[in-house]
Amino acid sequence: MPRDDAPLLVTGPDHDRRSAAADLALPAVLLRAASSTWSELVHVQVAGGPTVAFTRRDLRSPGIARATAVARAAGFETVVRSPGGRMVAYDDGAVVVDHLTRTADRHGTFERNAEQHAAVLRSLGDVDARVGEVPGEYCPGEFSVNVGGRVKVVGSAQRITGTGALFSTVVQVVVDDHVREVIRDVSAALGYELRESTIAGLADVAPGVTPQQVATALADDYRRRLDGVDTEHDPAALAHAAAAASEPVTDLPLDVDAWARAHPLA
Template sequence: MTSRLLVSGSTGGAVTELVIPALLLRTPNAAWSQLVHIYVPQSPTVAFSGRDLRSPGITKATELALEAGFEPVVRSPGGRMVAYDSGAVVIDHLDATTDIRQAGRSTFAANADSHVRVLRELGDVDARIGEVDGEYCPGEFSINVEGDTKVVGSAQRVTATGSLFSTVVQVAVSDRVRAVITDVSEALGYDLRQSSIAGLADYAPALTADEVAAAFVTDYRDRLDMTDGQLPAEIVAHASTATPDGTSPFHVDDWTRAHPVLA
């Protein structure tokens, strides 16, 4: 198992896109040692974490997401809620060689260093590493612009079969994304400074999500010596059978445990 596979492009709706990395993380005898999937999401998504589910406001938060036209999904990695639509870029980096001893701050730091370098090379963006006051899904290794607004956040999941490091890059933040982050954060009881919500295009208006995705594809291909490829067809087909009930957040890990990929 030595291959490093790079995949680009969206695979479907919100549930399918979030189920795929969870299935890949649990796939036995994977043919790759590392797999990076970079895509522009097709569907407006509110990605909750397991932590969010413990909030007494989760029912109200789910209702607000649905009313705003966002699919509520409980993602596999940790952190807190993040919302995005087709103005964002998602990066899922799976590593079958990582175990719990390699998880934590060093992984976040290394990824933040790489990501901030890519953003600085894209144009006139003063990208920096660090949490800003009142940001959503706060984290030590968030990426901000000018020390004021958050534009990139990451979360990690580590299992016995490897790790998943997932990143959301906000490029063009629509009014509906700003509104749903604000409303859902309030319902969950999280402090939020609304002016901390931003995208790269607020500073470099010509940037598009497709352009940013392409820059990250080039970076991962060159930096990790990855080979372009496709997601395993059986994984995509299996993930596409996952169906939300339309009322409660779709729980990715519960579904993948109940519907494993057979060896």
């Protein structure tokens, strides 16, 4: 029998195609749901449609309206995600991991998960996955995961509230030219320096690897090291987060954390 406090693991899509607003609002809603009974929850899924996930730091850039317009013109849905860092663009060639806890061990969570993510990537082929920032990468971070010190393939960010912490990870598996161009053009609109040569997906160095393979490997790793129990998201939380997609469109992307604060889950 699983422990009452065993970490919960949700895998696979919850839907045929939800909006990016709904997808990114869900962890923000869950993080702020004081009535939730779980102590730790991990959601691993292949990403949905083309998305540019901005951050509050991006909102302070004088180029945010231009960056939003550039992303939308390219066919990407724009959202301000709950965790920090800088913008990231992805589509269904990526895998997204949301790790929610009722504790807030900021540095420890980053370091442990980054090392584990690198180990998982190394297990998928001849991949020299390392933890560390590549000079000139998009959304730079100490605990990015790169390949051979040349290209970034994993980025992570965290959000801490009074109810716990959300650690989110985007693993770029297949990065097509459309995604590369959006990362380049949106970064330019925001005034961020970027070396385009640092943009890559895991499949660029391990041909044949698919997003589903990566999602499965990551889920297996979380299941093993956390002794997690497989479950599904609360339908009420899914329905509640879906309402974020109905917010009126403005010149700026929807801030899902602000939306979650204003629309708490009952």
